[in-house]
Amino acid sequence: MKYKLLGAIIAVVLAEISAFLTLQAYLTSPFALLSQYPIYYLLFIIPIVLVLMDRNPYSLSFFAILILFSFGRILANSEVFYSFLDALYFFKFYDLSDYLYSIFSPYKAQDISHFLTLTWLFVASQLVWNACLKAELLDKEGFEVKDTLTFQIVAVSLISFAIYAVYPHVLNVLKTTHQIPMLFAGLIGVVLFLISAYLLIKQ
Amino acid sequence: MKVSKTSYSLISASLLLLLLGLLFTSFELIAVSMFPLLILLLPNVPFSVNVYHSGVEGGKHVGEPFEVSIVVNIKGFGIIKAMHELPEHFELVDGKNAVIKFLIGSTNIEIRYKAIPTKRGKYKLDKLIFECENVFLTSKTRKEVSLDLELEVKHRIQKIVKIETVRGIARTPHPEIDISTIGVPGTDFREIREYVAGDPVKLINWKATARTSKVMVNQYEVEGKKAIWVFLDANRYMLHGSTIKNFFEAAIEAANSICYYFTTRNYKVGFYVVGHSYLIYPDSGRRQFKKISSDLMRIEVAERIEPLNSAVERCKKYLMLYKPMSIFITRVEHSKPLIASIRASRMAKKGLPVTVLALKMLNGAQGGDEFTLKMIDSLRLSTISRLRAAGIDVVEWNIEKRLSETLMRVLR
Numbered sequence: 001m002k003y004k005l006l007g008a009i010i011a012v013v014l015a016e017i018s019a020f021l022t023l024q025a026y027l028t029s030p031f032a033l034l035s036q037y038p039i040y041y042l043l044f045i046i047p048i049v050l051v052l053m054d055r056n057p058y059s060l061s062f063f064a065i066l067i068l069f070s071f072g073r074i075l076a077n078s079e080v081f082y083s084f085l086d087a088l089y090f091f092k093f094y095d096l097s098d099y100l101y102s103i104f105s106p107y108k109a110q111d112i113s114h115f116l117t118l119t120w121l122f123v124a125s126q127l128v129w130n131a132c133l134k135a136e137l138l139d140k141e142g143f144e145v146k147d148t149l150t151f152q153i154v155a156v157s158l159i160s161f162a163i164y165a166v167y168p169h170v171l172n173v174l175k176t177t178h179q180i181p182m183l184f185a186g187l188i189g190v191v192l193f194l195i196s197a198y199l200l201i202k203q
Numbered sequence: 204m205k206v207s208k209t210s211y212s213l214i215s216a217s218l219l220l221l222l223l224g225l226l227f228t229s230f231e232l233i234a235v236s237m238f239p240l241l242i243l244l245l246p247n248v249p250f251s252v253n254v255y256h257s258g259v260e261g262g263k264h265v266g267e268p269f270e271v272s273i274v275v276n277i278k279g280f281g282i283i284k285a286m287h288e289l290p291e292h293f294e295l296v297d298g299k300n301a302v303i304k305f306l307i308g309s310t311n312i313e314i315r316y317k318a319i320p321t322k323r324g325k326y327k328l329d330k331l332i333f334e335c336e337n338v339f340l341t342s343k344t345r346k347e348v349s350l351d352l353e354l355e356v357k358h359r360i361q362k363i364v365k366i367e368t369v370r371g372i373a374r375t376p377h378p379e380i381d382i383s384t385i386g387v388p389g390t391d392f393r394e395i396r397e398y399v400a401g402d403p404v405k406l407i408n409w410k411a412t413a414r415t416s417k418v419m420v421n422q423y424e425v426e427g428k429k430a431i432w433v434f435l436d437a438n439r440y441m442l443h444g445s446t447i448k449n450f451f452e453a454a455i456e457a458a459n460s461i462c463y464y465f466t467t468r469n470y471k472v473g474f475y476v477v478g479h480s481y482l483i484y485p486d487s488g489r490r491q492f493k494k495i496s497s498d499l500m501r502i503e504v505a506e507r508i509e510p511l512n513s514a515v516e517r518c519k520k521y522l523m524l525y526k527p528m529s530i531f532i533t534r535v536e537h538s539k540p541l542i543a544s545i546r547a548s549r550m551a552k553k554g555l556p557v558t559v560l561a562l563k564m565l566n567g568a569q570g571g572d573e574f575t576l577k578m579i580d581s582l583r584l585s586t587i588s589r590l591r592a593a594g595i596d597v598v599e600w601n602i603e604k605r606l607s608e609t610l611m612r613v614l615r
Contacts, residue, residue, distance in 0.1 A: 078227040126212040151305035
């Protein structure tokens, strides 16, 4: 139980940090202007509730909620968003369409750092949580896993952080020097989607 | 290919980001969706294994613990799990046959444990399995290393120590051609007993005489032609009980001890495995015992059923030639050895001695309900009473108890 508890504590800490970062993103996004109620407190409560329910505190659903809360800052870059505004316009909601355009249009800068940080924290939390669950299992079988787990957590943190630190630069290089055509990027996306779907079905 | 739990989480996260990115045509989300996949793409660092030492001590007999020690040097990076594979009939009593360690560069791993073999046989302990998982637990590589380890497990031979020779009329006379009482004394020491008139002076044991203030003489096993025939029942119904304690294993243990007792006393011992129709020609001495013992090591329960009658029929010419004492080791309630025993005893005009070692298990895993158990027990008792009525000597052995006391009764 001790290793699972350790995993839960680490996952909760990472989830709360993510929640805090998301809150900051949310408060500086147009979404904050649309909602009158402080629903963002939910972000801090959900991981605690998940721990009490003996589940992974930083689950995929919680990660999805965090992404949705952070969405306000990138919506203005989306073609789909403008299609939506056009649709509103078409259905005679001129004022609403104009209002939405006016509050979202200033947020057009492309910045992946917030989403990357969230993803890194989520990935690190999953890796640590699964490592702790496995250590718990091995401990029950009578194996001595304390040192192995300690080394593993340190290694996971360091390696994932290294990838997190290098990733934007690699992306920048790819984006500026190679100028990958959007069609090619789309194809890669579809192939990755199919591979992922296949692997999930196998699971 | 099985996807690990961690890989599943990473793929799910990547898929979620990718889907949202494609749905909202967001460059940010599509770009970030590759991040979890990068973790997945990190390869396993190859590892190498070098065995420094491997050895096994003890465990020559069923139930006797043995110790395995293996030292290996491993080079690589990740979480390494080393497992020494044990056959299913082995029981760990101390230590572990698997070790887990976080590996950075080079490290020595020592596997040391004690186990007990619960079944006879020749076992290969040559498989050392290594699994190296990367630190993210997303992929693992497996490697097998062969060791030069073997273990031959035999049943412990129950040695029968006769304290003194009781002179009188034996209930079970020895075979017709057994001339042991008037034979020439050999060189195998048997016992020390009190002097009786007629004993040669050269046999007096002076030290024992001085110690006891009575004249004591050494008695040696006498040489002579004697023959014993053991019928070991290996039919399907013998495989009853737990994997550790069942009728078949008990029968083999008894057969082993009986053969040892007689072969070392210069009896000619013939052997027949009922069910396999496997015959070992009568012979005496340690070589014969080794042959029987090594055959007993590999014998398993037969697929088909062979009646004891046909077993006696197959051995008929040897029984008529050697006129041996026959010992049937069986479950009488299933094999019903009455006719077979009578036929074996009528192989000579005067009648040959026959003993049936009837195996029973009163409190063990017989299976079935109480009514069934009582039915089986009453069937066994009725068969035994019919055998005794026909003049066949029957010795019952509860296989949950020690064999040596029962053997004393078989070999008196």
